[in-house]
Amino acid sequence: MDIPQLSAVAHPLREDQLTMRVTKGAQIIAGSALLALAVAACGGGETPATGGGTAAAQPVRVEIAEPQHELVPGNTAETSGAEVLNALFIGLVNYDAEKKPINQIAESITSDDQTNWTIKLKDGYKFHDGTAVDAQSFVDSWNYTANGANAYEGNYFMGSIAGYAEMNPVDPDGEGEQVAPAATATTLSGLKVVDNLTFTVQLTNPFSGFPTMLGYTAFYPMPKAAFGPDGKVTEAYGKSPIGNGPFKMAKPWERGKDQAISVVRNDDYKEGKAKIDAVDFKIYTDLNTAYRDLQAGNLDIMDQLPAEAIGSAKAEFGDRYIEQPSSGIGYIGFPIKNGADYAKNADARKAISMAIDRKTITETVFSGTRVPADDFISPVVSGYRQGACGEACTYDPVKAKALYDQAGGASLGPIEIGYNADGGHKEWIEAVANNLRTNLGAEVTPKPVEKFATILDDLGAEKWKGGFRMAWIMDYPSPENYLKPIFAAGAGSNYSGFNNKEFEEHIKAGDSAKTLEEGIAAYQAADDILLKELPYIPVYFYQTNGAYSQHVKNVKIDPFERIDLFNVEKV
Amino acid sequence: MSNSTITASPPKHAKSGKGKKPASLWSDAWYDLRHSKVFLFGAALALLLVIVAAFPSLFSPLDAFDKSTCDLARARDGLDATHWFGSDNLGCDTYSRVIYGARVSIIVGIVATLVTSLVGGFLGLLAGFYGRWTDVLLSRVAEIFFAIPSILGALLILAVVGRDNAGIGSVVLALSVLAWPLVLRIMRAAVITTKSQDFVLAARALGAGPIRIMIRHILPNALAPVIVVTTMNLGVFIAAEAGLSFLGVGIQSPDISWGLMIADARNRFLEAPAPLLFPALFLSITVLAFVMLGDAVRDALDPKLR
Numbered sequence: 001m002d003i004p005q006l007s008a009v010a011h012p013l014r015e016d017q018l019t020m021r022v023t024k025g026a027q028i029i030a031g032s033a034l035l036a037l038a039v040a041a042c043g044g045g046e047t048p049a050t051g052g053g054t055a056a057a058q059p060v061r062v063e064i065a066e067p068q069h070e071l072v073p074g075n076t077a078e079t080s081g082a083e084v085l086n087a088l089f090i091g092l093v094n095y096d097a098e099k100k101p102i103n104q105i106a107e108s109i110t111s112d113d114q115t116n117w118t119i120k121l122k123d124g125y126k127f128h129d130g131t132a133v134d135a136q137s138f139v140d141s142w143n144y145t146a147n148g149a150n151a152y153e154g155n156y157f158m159g160s161i162a163g164y165a166e167m168n169p170v171d172p173d174g175e176g177e178q179v180a181p182a183a184t185a186t187t188l189s190g191l192k193v194v195d196n197l198t199f200t201v202q203l204t205n206p207f208s209g210f211p212t213m214l215g216y217t218a219f220y221p222m223p224k225a226a227f228g229p230d231g232k233v234t235e236a237y238g239k240s241p242i243g244n245g246p247f248k249m250a251k252p253w254e255r256g257k258d259q260a261i262s263v264v265r266n267d268d269y270k271e272g273k274a275k276i277d278a279v280d281f282k283i284y285t286d287l288n289t290a291y292r293d294l295q296a297g298n299l300d301i302m303d304q305l306p307a308e309a310i311g312s313a314k315a316e317f318g319d320r321y322i323e324q325p326s327s328g329i330g331y332i333g334f335p336i337k338n339g340a341d342y343a344k345n346a347d348a349r350k351a352i353s354m355a356i357d358r359k360t361i362t363e364t365v366f367s368g369t370r371v372p373a374d375d376f377i378s379p380v381v382s383g384y385r386q387g388a389c390g391e392a393c394t395y396d397p398v399k400a401k402a403l404y405d406q407a408g409g410a411s412l413g414p415i416e417i418g419y420n421a422d423g424g425h426k427e428w429i430e431a432v433a434n435n436l437r438t439n440l441g442a443e444v445t446p447k448p449v450e451k452f453a454t455i456l457d458d459l460g461a462e463k464w465k466g467g468f469r470m471a472w473i474m475d476y477p478s479p480e481n482y483l484k485p486i487f488a489a490g491a492g493s494n495y496s497g498f499n500n501k502e503f504e505e506h507i508k509a510g511d512s513a514k515t516l517e518e519g520i521a522a523y524q525a526a527d528d529i530l531l532k533e534l535p536y537i538p539v540y541f542y543q544t545n546g547a548y549s550q551h552v553k554n555v556k557i558d559p560f561e562r563i564d565l566f567n568v569e570k571v
Numbered sequence: 572m573s574n575s576t577i578t579a580s581p582p583k584h585a586k587s588g589k590g591k592k593p594a595s596l597w598s599d600a601w602y603d604l605r606h607s608k609v610f611l612f613g614a615a616l617a618l619l620l621v622i623v624a625a626f627p628s629l630f631s632p633l634d635a636f637d638k639s640t641c642d643l644a645r646a647r648d649g650l651d652a653t654h655w656f657g658s659d660n661l662g663c664d665t666y667s668r669v670i671y672g673a674r675v676s677i678i679v680g681i682v683a684t685l686v687t688s689l690v691g692g693f694l695g696l697l698a699g700f701y702g703r704w705t706d707v708l709l710s711r712v713a714e715i716f717f718a719i720p721s722i723l724g725a726l727l728i729l730a731v732v733g734r735d736n737a738g739i740g741s742v743v744l745a746l747s748v749l750a751w752p753l754v755l756r757i758m759r760a761a762v763i764t765t766k767s768q769d770f771v772l773a774a775r776a777l778g779a780g781p782i783r784i785m786i787r788h789i790l791p792n793a794l795a796p797v798i799v800v801t802t803m804n805l806g807v808f809i810a811a812e813a814g815l816s817f818l819g820v821g822i823q824s825p826d827i828s829w830g831l832m833i834a835d836a837r838n839r840f841l842e843a844p845a846p847l848l849f850p851a852l853f854l855s856i857t858v859l860a861f862v863m864l865g866d867a868v869r870d871a872l873d874p875k876l877r
Contacts, residue, residue: 288838
C-alpha cells in the first residue's frame with residue numbers, strides 16, 4: 001500500500017472526483033494556514049470528544065495524516081486510513097512476528113489446488129451493531145470492493161478472484177477515447193457462501209500466497225448496515241464505519257473538516273477488552289508539528305518521526321523510542337510512458353540512479369535510520385537478494401555522467417523531482433537534487449507539492465511529466481506485493497506506466513507455483529526486469545522510527561506500520 | 572526652496588557657519604542626523620548590507636546558488652577555516668548562504684517600502700486634500716485592509732497565490748496590500764493639517780490650481796511623517812519576509828532567504844545550531860540597522876520631539 005505521510009496513495013481518478021478534489025484541496029490549504037496559526041498560538045492542545053481534565057481521562061492520541069477517503073475498508077489503501085481501520089476492524093488472518101499469517105476470524109483456510117479455497121470462520125465474532133460476522137459479510141464486502149463502478153482503492157486486490165474481469169471490463173484503448181464496455185456482473189462469481197460460517201473462493205489462477213493477503217484492509221468484512229436500500233455503501237457508513245474490532249467510532253468523522261477521528265473501546269469484543277478506553281487519531285499536515293506536540297505531551301504515539309528529529313529522538317525518548325526494520329521502500333519514480341525525455345529514457349534513469357549517493361544520504365539526512373536500497377523486493381520478505389540491483393544502484397559519478405551524456409545529457413532538459421511537502425521529504429529530495437546537479441551537470445528542480453494526492457492525481461491525468469518521490473509499504477508479506485501492484489499493467493498503483501509482457505509472465509508463473517517458496521525464483525526473474533528498466537529508482541529501505549509519550553506503555557508497531565492499539569496501556 | 576516651505580518650527584541650529592540660506596525643516600533635520608551617532612551607525616550598517624545584497628560575490632568566495640559546492644559528507648559539520656559558519660543539513664556552506672540571503676531581504680524590504688509609500692502616500696494625499704466623498708471612500712477602503720491582522724492576512728494571500736508562484740513578487744504583494752493603509756492614514760492626517768495653514772490659503776488666493784497647491788505646497792510639508800514611517804517599515808518588512816518564509820509560504824527553495832534557512836535548520840537545532848544562529852543573527856542585525864535608521868530620522872523630523 002502506498003504510504004501517505006511518508007508518501008501516499010494512488011490511483012487514476014475519474015473526472016468528477018478530480019474536480020471535487022481540487023476544491024477540497026483549496027479549502028485545506030487555506031485551512032491549514034489557519035490551523036498553523038492556531039497551533040502556534042495555543043500549543044495545539046485541543047482534545048475533542050472525550051477530552052476530560054486529567055491525563056488519565058484523556059484518550060490516547062495517535063498521529064495520522066488525513067485519510068484519502070471516507071473510512072470504508074475497501075476504499076482505504078494508505079497507511080493513515082488503514083491505521084484507523086485497524087482499530088475498528090479485524091480480518092480473517094493476522095500476522096505473527098515472522099509475518100506468517102495466523103488465523104484470527106478464520107478457523108481454517110485450505111486448498112488442494114491453490115485455486116479453490118475454502119474458508120471456515122470461528123463463531124461468536126460480532127459487529128459493533130450486534131450482528132454476527134458471518135460468511136455473507138465477507139462476501140458482500142468483497143463484492144462491493146471488486147465492483148469497478150465503485151472505483152474503490154482496494155479494487156485491485158480482488159483481481160485474483162474469479163469473476164473480477166466481468167465486473168471490471170478493460171478499456172479497449174487504455175486511457176484513450178473509447179469507453180470501457182459495461183460490466184456484465186455485479187458480484188464475483190468466484191465467491192460462494194456455503195453456510196453461515198463457511199464460504200469458498202475460486203481464483204482465476206493458482207495463487208499460493210492467497211492466505212497472506214487476507215489480513216489486508218481491503219478484505220475486512222462489512223455488516224448489512226453498511227449498505228443502503230440501493231445496495232451502495234451509505235455516506236453515513238463512511239463517516240462512522242461499523243466494524244468488528246476492539247474499538248468503535250465515538251462519533252462520525254467529517255472528512256476535510258474534523259481534525260481528529262475519535263474511537264472508543266468496544267466492550268463486547270470477543271477477544272477481550274482493550275486496555276485503553278478511547279483513542280483519538282489526530283490529523284496533521286506536517287510531521288514536525290506532530291513531533292512538537294509529542295514532545296509537549298499533546299500527542300501520545302507517532303509511528304513515524306520526521307527525519308530531522310530522528311537524530312535527537314533516540315536520546316530524548318530513550319525507552320520510548322522505537323526503531324525496527326519496516327517493509328517500506330523509498331523510490332524516485334518516473335512516468336516512463338508519458339513523461340519528459342529523461343523520464344522516458346532507460347539509460348538516463350540508470351544514470352540518475354548511479355548518481356545518487358545512497359549511502360551518504362541515508363547516513364546524514366536520515367541519521368542512519370534508513371538503509372540504501374539494492375533491490376525492488378524488501379529485505380523483510382523472502383525473495384530479497386542483497387545487491388540485486390548491482391551497478392545501477394552503486395554510486396559511481398563518473399560512469400553516471402558518461403551514461404547520462406550518452407543518453408542525451410543537457411538535451412534531456414531540466415530534471416524535476418516532485419515531493420509532498422507534508423511528509424518530511426524535502427531534505428532527502430534536495431540532497432538527491434544536489435547529487436544530480438553535481439554528478440550529472442544537469443539542471444534539477446525539486447518541486448514541493450502541498451499534498452501527495454496532487455502528484456498522484458496529475459500522474460493519473462498524465463499531466464505530471466517529471467520525476468516524483470514514491471514509497472511502498474507491503475500489504476501482505478510476499479515478494480509479489482512489491483512487484484505486481486506497482487508495476488503490472490493497469491495495476492492500481494502503477495504510476496510509472498510500466499508495461500512489460502515478459503514481466504507479467506514471470507509474475508504469473510510465480511503466482512501459480514505450488515507454494516509461496518516455490519514461486520520465488522519466478523518473482524526474482526520479474527524483479528530482474530525491473531532492475532534493468534528502472535521505472536522507479538529504489539533509493540532506500542525504510543525503518544520504523546516511532547516514539548510515544550509518558551502517558552502510555554506497551555506500544556508495538558507491526559511490520560505494516562500499524563500500532564497494536566489493543567495492547568497499548570495507560571501509565 | 573520656496574518660501575512656503577518655511578515651517579512653524581523654530582530653527583534651532585540655524586547658525587551653523589555659512590547660514591545664509593533660511594533654515595528649513597530639511598536642513599535642520601540633516602544637521603541633526605549628521606550629528607546623531609545612532610543614525611551614522613545605522614546608516615553605515617544599512618549601506619554595508621545593501622552592498623552585500625548587491626555584490627554578494629565580493630564577500631563570499633563560494634557561490635551559494637552553485638549546489639555543487641554542497642558536500643553531503645560535510646552535513647552539519649561545525650565551524651572551520653574554510654566554512655566560517657559551518658555547514659547546513661545538506662552540507663552547503665552556511666556563510667555563503669547567509670551572504671547571498673541578504674539580497675532577498677533587502678529587495679523585499681526596499682520594494683515593499685516603495686510600493687506602500689507610493690500607493691499609500693498618493694491615496695493619502697488625495698484623501699486629505701479633496702476630503703468629502705474621496706476621503707470617505709479611500710479611508711473606508713483603507714480601514715477594511717487595516718482590519719486584517721497582518722501575518723494572518725499575508726498567510727492567506729500567499730496560500731491563495733500558492734507555492735508554485737511564491738517568490739519575491741508574491742511576498743512584496745502580500746506585505747504591500749496589508750501595509751499601505753497605514754501610510755495613507757499618516758499622509759492624510761499630515762495633509763489635512765497642512766491644508767489649513769496660511770501659506771496654502773495664500774497660494775490659493777494667488778490663483779494656484781489644486782494640482783500645483785498639492786505638489787508644490789502641501790506635499791513637501793506633509794512628507795516628513797511618511798518618511799519616518801517608511802524608514803521604520805523597512806525593518807518591519809524584512810522581519811515579516813523572514814517570518815513568512817519561515818512559515819513556508821514566502822520565498823521558496825532554491826532561492827535563499829534567512830527565514831527559509833532558519834526553518835530548514837530548526838528541527839536539528841540541538842545537533843547543529845550554527846545554520847540557524849547565523850542567519851538569525853544577520854536578520855537581527857539588518858532589522859536593527861533599519862530600525863535605528865528610522866528612529867534617528869524620526870528624532871530629526873518630528874517637531875514634537877524637538
